[in-house]
Amino acid sequence: MAQDETIGSHAEHPAPARHEVDIGLLAFGLMGAPVIWGVHFLANVTIASRACASTEMSPSASTHAALLVIDAVAALVALAALYVSMQAWGSTRHEGADTRASSTTPEHHAAEVGEGRTRFIALGGIMMSTVFFIAILFDTFAAIVVTSCGK
Amino acid sequence: MQSQDRLTALPPLVAPSPELAARLQALWETAPGLRGFFMSVDHKEIGIRYIVTAFAFLILGGCEALLMRLQLAGPNMRLLTPEQYDELFTMHGISMIFLYAMPVLSGFSNYLWPLLFGARDMAFPRVNALSYWTFLFAGLFIYAAFIMGVAPNAGWFNYVPYTGKAANPGINIDFYALGMIFLGISTTVGSINFVVTLMRTRAPGMSINRMPVMVWGTLTASLANILVVPSVSLAFLMLWLDRNFGTHFFTVGDGGQPVLWQHLFWMFGHPWVYAIVLPAMGFVSDGLPIFCRRPLVGYTLVALSTVATMALGFGVWVHHMFATGISDVALSFFSGASLVITVPSAIAVFCWIATIWAGRPIATAAFHFYAGMIALFVIGGVSGFMTASVPVDWQLTDTYFVVAHIHYVLIGINVFPVIGAFYTWFPKMSGRMLDERLGKWNFWLMFIGFNLGFFPMHISGLLGMPRRIYTYSPDMGWSTLNLITTLGSFLFAIGVLLFIVNVVVSLRRGAVAGPNPWDAGTLEWATSSPPPPYNFTVIPEVGSRHPLWEDRLGDAGASSVARGFAFDEGRETLGTSMLDSEPDSVLRMPGDSWLPFLLGLATTFVFIGMLIHVWWLAGMALIACAVVLIFWLQPDSLPPLIPIEEASHV
Ligand code: HEM
Ligand SMILES: [Cu+2]
Secondary structure: OHHHOOOOOOOOOOOOOOOOOOHHHHHHHHHHHHHHHHHHHHHHHHHHHHHHOOOOOOOOHHHHHHHHHHHHHHHHHHHHHHHHHHHHHHHOOOOOHHHOOOOOOHHHHHHHHOOOHHHHHHHHHHHHHHHHHHHHHHHHHHHHHOOOOOO | OOOEEEOOOOOOOEOOOHHHHHHHHHHHOOOOHHHHHHHOOOHHHHHHHHHHHHHHHHHHHHHHHHHHHHHHOOOOOOOOOHHHHHHHHHHHHHHHHHHHHHHHHHHHHHHHHHHHHOOOOOOOHHHHHHHHHHHHHHHHHHHHHHHOOOOOOOOOOOOOOOOOOOOOOOOHHHHHHHHHHHHHHHHHHHHHHHHHHHHHOOOOOOOHHHOOHHHHHHHHHHHHHHHHHHHHHHHHHHHHHHHHHOOOOOOEEOOEOHHHHHHHHHHHHHHHHHHOOHHHHHHHHHHHHHHHOOOOOOHHHHHHHHHHHHHHHOOOHHHHOHHHOOOHHHHHHHHHHHHHOHHHHHHHHHHHHHHHHHOOOOOOHHHHHHHHHHHHHHHHHHHHHHHOOHHHHHHHOOEHHHHHHHHHHHHHHHHHHHHHHHHHHHHHHHOEOOOHHHHHHHHHHHHHHHHHHHHHHHHHHHOOOEOOOOOOOHHHOOHHHHHHHHHHHHHHHHHHHHHHHHHHHHHHHOOEOOOOOOOOOOHHHHOOOOOOOOOOOOEEEOOOOOHHHOOOOOOOOOOEEEEEEOOOOOOEEEEEOOOOOOEEEEEEOOOOOOHHHHHHHHHHHHHHHHHHOOHHHHHHHHHHHHHHHHHHHOOOOOOOOOOOOOOOOO
């Protein structure tokens, strides 16, 4: 892919490891968890609101089960995104190694000096997946403790 | 950006020379005088106008607030009538949230982005000018209501049924409704411009992991605005139809629902409040390293926490509606998301503290403002966390506790970083330093005044004082607290005044700044202060996050700043790819133009016509808009100011 190379550039490419990790996987690692969180959130709110529209008591058991199943599926997708990001992070340790000041570890380097766009996205994916996994856990917790429509 | 010529080979790196600078000056200079004032598309000019205009609205909104504080200084005061008080808190909220907080950040971003990117202008310079003119005209449109004594009077979130025709028959709310739809145009085109600028005009080599953090802030804010402004524009349009044509979107009967307003408003409103703090948090992330003499600790975490905050921010709007009777099960999801949002915010706070801890901080005025912001952010964050809990919010909603919270977050995370940004980048904009001694007085007056004035509001709120009341009885036990609040507010206002004095004095007598007075590491400091119309004589090539600090970070020579690309065959800048900023085309940029001003003006008359129901006026103005747009969209019209023949990079 000729146009992939920087044309006649004088500097080193910012993402030397870009051919080693599939961009689609990187994107899933970064955005998989937030997207599934958004989908599961809308689904949960819609299901809960509809179930509670006509009652002040608890929604039916099947409604409850539906909420929990949605939470579980979403949590699994977020974990998958976390796994993919960690894989990408682990397999690109060498990215930016040549410009890396000798005193820093690879982790420290990517977080602060910031060389290596591939690793940047991988690390971002680890963070995003973790935050949104926690967000999904919170919803699961809410679905378990809050059982009454109580308007 | 008009047309793109595919680039097949990069031109050689050249050193800047006086001849090259003169050629670029001729290409990029704005016409002098009044004509230039109306025709300029220079992002620096537009950025400064944005900042000055927004600051004017801050002062107006501030005066409105001080009037309210005088009225509330003691019980049973008769300075303002209840009706006047309603108009004042509404105009205060509108001015601060819509006409100051967002535009001032857009101003800084407009000014700084192309400089941070090593580019010659924003991607769409004329759209940039359009976004300024529509902002100005929409602001004047709303303030016209105030001047005519028919200001909006139902609070900045404008709840139905208070704003329905039955409860509010005057023209007040129509002004606000149409003004907000108008302002939405400005926000939308501005946001699109930011996003495309980021995708296309970064210096070669500036991959997404090498962008300054404030760019992440404005990027997320812009993406959010593109998604949510339609919601509020639609809501205001529906309200206007309800009020003027008897539709029933928000009125009970015929299937309408008042609470629909709240959903549509807050689906927009909550992301918006993040949009008015995230870029300001970016100022802190980029400013602290300058004064701590080291790179930001945890760049990746801070950059991505910005994105995470915004993404979560789409799922919390109902925390403004906990008391509307929505079922508990549904509320709990919104409560959960609101609580989780503290995670990314806390990540940013810890990274800032670590940066100060691990660096060698220099206590400049700007540093004071950034450090002060961290303290206020923590207080405002904690009170936000409290109101995110449904039962706690049921106690606190509509009390002064909420007024305390919004001011801690808005003044703490917007005003303080913005003043810090002035101390940091004013030298770049004006070529002169702001006075440091005055700056520290300025900081301490604002910081002490603010806490003195606004912390007691938490307590008056806990004591049960409702928000939006024009007075209270002495028996309530709120009198002392309110007096302290008023005194603190005035102290804070004097602090802001001192800042304005500092700006005025320093513009004349400040020390000359030079290109890089703070010895900072990013590209905007590589060009002169103020920068020439073309920003950079040569477009640099970037090899790290701190191109000017590479020597001392052990990365010498990764970037090429002293030598770069000339692009002097027309008004041109380099087009690069989105992720890794690989050069791929030459973007030809438009020059001075009347079109943005004319389009803004014509749009104003569309809204005036709609306001006063003079349909032929609205129709004619709409036709005028179409005519201007036809000229605007004329394919390949040559930019008017290019004296040198077209670029031929095909
Ligand atoms: C001198 C500085 C300021 C003072 C003394 C002040 C004071 C006040 C007062 C007295 C109220 C009305 C409280 C009520 O009756 O409910 C208020 C409301 C408000 N303020 Fe401020 N304020 C100041 C600055 C700001 C700034 C800088 C912002 C935003 C950037 C802001 C945003 C708001 C908002 C959104 C409201 C709610 C308006 C509403 O209830 O519709 N204020 N402020
Ligand atoms: Cu909110």
